[in-house]
Amino acid sequence: MAEAATPGPGGRPWTLYRGYAVLLLPPGLFLAVFFLWPLIRVVLRSLLEPHPGLANYGRVFGEAAFARALSNTIETAGVVTVLCLVIAYPLAYAIARADGRRLKLFMIFVLVPLWTSAVIRSFGWMIVFQRQGVLNDLLLALGITHSRLTLLPGSLAVHVGMVHIMLPFMILPLIAGMRGIDLNLMRAADVLGAPPRRRFLEIFLPLSLPGVSAGVALVFMTSLGFFITPALLGGARHTMAAVLIEEEANVQLDWPLASALATTLLIVTTVLYLVYLRLMRRSLPLIGR
Amino acid sequence: MTGKSRLLARAAFAIFVALSFLYLMLPSLIVVPMSFSRLAYLSFPPTGFSLHWYAGLASNAAWRGAAANSFLIGLPAALIAVALGTAAALAVERGAIRWSMLAIAFIVAPMMLPHVILAIGLYPVMLDLGLLHGYFGAIIGHAVIGLPLVFVSVSAALRNYPPNIELAAMICGADRLRSFLHVTFPMIRMGVLGGGILAFSASFDELMLSLFLTNTGTRTLPRLIWEQLNDFLTPTIAAVATLIFAFSLLLFAALAASGRRAPAMASSPALRADEATAHA
């Protein structure tokens, strides 16, 4: 005990969790300079250039082309979210009930696309949807159409491509939610005489809803910011906000307008992000790209 | 339900599941065979077999340069993300940080925000700092994207084992540094590695920041593919895509292995699913 020689009474209690805040300094500083500050500059630029005021926002919401692109963005995100949910729910149900090797295989089917770069996946869809592409070949061969359709660029391709990218982001929270459901509850319902349909509607479905809301929020939020898919597959026919922003900045060189568009997107995304965090409560946010 | 209609329903469900998985795999299934096509235009199914396009790639300085840039930017970006993301995860998970939900929301935000907003914001910042179009600018930008991925991965690792193991180390006489080195780090190292792989792969795929922050000298693979795609479609792109696809699968396998090597402590199904999503 000699080494524990005495700090007298009144010494501040040693505290286990004190001192860790210092570790927050480097990442906090880094993100403040290279994340928060850039966002602030975007907002400031949208308000101050070329003249202080809301002129840029007047254009964003006043000019038909921009307003159409914004509403198209929200509409597309909505449609993609619904389609994802419709496909993902039964799929997640199948995966959540699988185990062993089958579960592994199913998870590979879900995760491999996630690991394929978005540019490459859009390239794949271009091959499918182009005039001389696979889909047109198929439609002709089956006699459904009699001439080649121009599907690219077009809304169909954008939706197919976006759903493809977002599907795993819907499936994964659903699986997480479904696997958390105590199967004994289903067995109990069984024993108590509930037919399968009621068992599903009254027990499984309500219990899976937290996963659904997390997935919906995540997919909708991420869909709003899509760039690669609409740019490559939608072209001028199906413009979305991010495509417009990139074009205004890089091609039109109208940075104040691009900033106003970006700020609008930023506000909408931030609100959705807060909703999403609320839904996720204490558990960690899921990862999107 | 009669036996027959139940069987039918089951068959329909199985077909639905199979078709969905086919849909998920379709782009890869199409792109890979294309790269071995003998013809110069993209028709499916491809005609003949040739490694011609791969040979063309190897001799093309632009593709080689872009590939090198992807690593020159991705690896340092991942390293920075690992250092900062791990520090942040430790602070949030082990320190009683006031407003910790706010801190988490802020740290994770770069992952959730459309990259285009960050890109047009970083452009003038990098311009002011004289880092525009150079490697450093792109590395920093990509590190911002990678940091949250490391943060989430390491946080999950830190939650995955009982914290009293660290308390045990301290009561055994290890100060903070030594209990981190001897106990905490060995426990989370697979989470750190996994986060690093995620951060690297995020950088490796990133297009938007590269569009704004690099130039023809420092452009990455996704940017070069992008430029080519807007131009005209050739099997060369399919060959590049196939190589990148193979490399991504390698990273994925490495990540899965790192997940498996993590100490198999009491991990609930929910946690495992969380981990799976963290690996997304």
Place this chain on the structure above:
Amino acid sequence: MLDPKPLESLADRRPEKRAVSGAALRLAALAKDYGGVTALAPTDLEVRPGEFFSLIGPSGSGKSTLLGMVAGFVPPSAGRILIDGADVVALPPYRRNIGMVFQNYALFPHMSVAENIAFPLRMRKMPRSRIEARVKEMLETVRLAGFAERSPAQLSGGQQQRVALARAAAYDPALLLMDEPLGALDKNLREEMQYEIKRFHSKIGATILYVTHDQDEAATMSDRIAILNGGRIVQVGRPRELYEAPNSPFVASFLGEANLFEVAAVSNAPPMRLRVVTREGLTLAAHQHARIEAGVMICVRPEAIQIGSSGGAAANSVEGRVIDVVYTAGMLRYRIEVMGGRAVIVRRPLQRQVPIFEVGSPVYLSWDLADTILVPNTP
């Protein structure tokens, strides 16, 4: 259930040789609250060198908070913690030189058994050769000599617990903390480990502060026990004292089974006796007691009560009827309805010559003067 037998604590068998002399631990007005919620009200406590001292109480009673503060994991809101006279409140756990055994062992899963035990020695910069010798010695002490290279995951719960003991004691700490160390073990193993820990205690001689919610375990192992409830220590004493002279109804019913009666009237009944009328209307006799004015309750232990078919000459005799009787290991447990519809628990050893009363039979309950225990009626 608490039998009188184990109350002759194992601790009474004093060992001859001890490796270290235990530390004296003193808490002075030690308190903890979490944002206005009191986890531990200001508490004073003295634990003597070499003592096996247990903290028991229901969950949320503050016992784990108290232990956490001694270890250094929980910063106190106020007060002092003195180990051999030195205040350690400002010291981090790694400089308090305390050993600790955790509920789920908290062995390092990436280290072998030997590495686990060597860890605190390495942290103390002990030379390698001495570490090796010490690890070997500790492994023998906990009877795990052949297990040095195993990983903790390959051991059974009881073996892991012994490794945790060896690790905690490897550096001869003068104070050992144990946080429900047997909580995760099943009943048989738990009893075996109780003896193991006692044996260990007598060998190493450190002061042990032991937290458990199991009163049997505490009674079996401890020199003294502190009972906590609602963030304060309600009574401290030797197991037998606590059992025979509880200072509150809570202690009376927490430690073993108790028949508690509310008292309606008390009067002196010479020679040196008290006459007590319970709320049900039973008239009981007790020894003259110093503190009778304050509200009191009567506690009669189920095993102090005799049961017979006629009233005897005992100081207390109550008429009743058997409501039910169950057989437990070696015991008969009766519920007897007495005056006012009140049920009284009676436990009798199951012996051949003891008659068994069927349900419904009229019986007489009787007990000695000394077995009518007066309990101050404090919450």
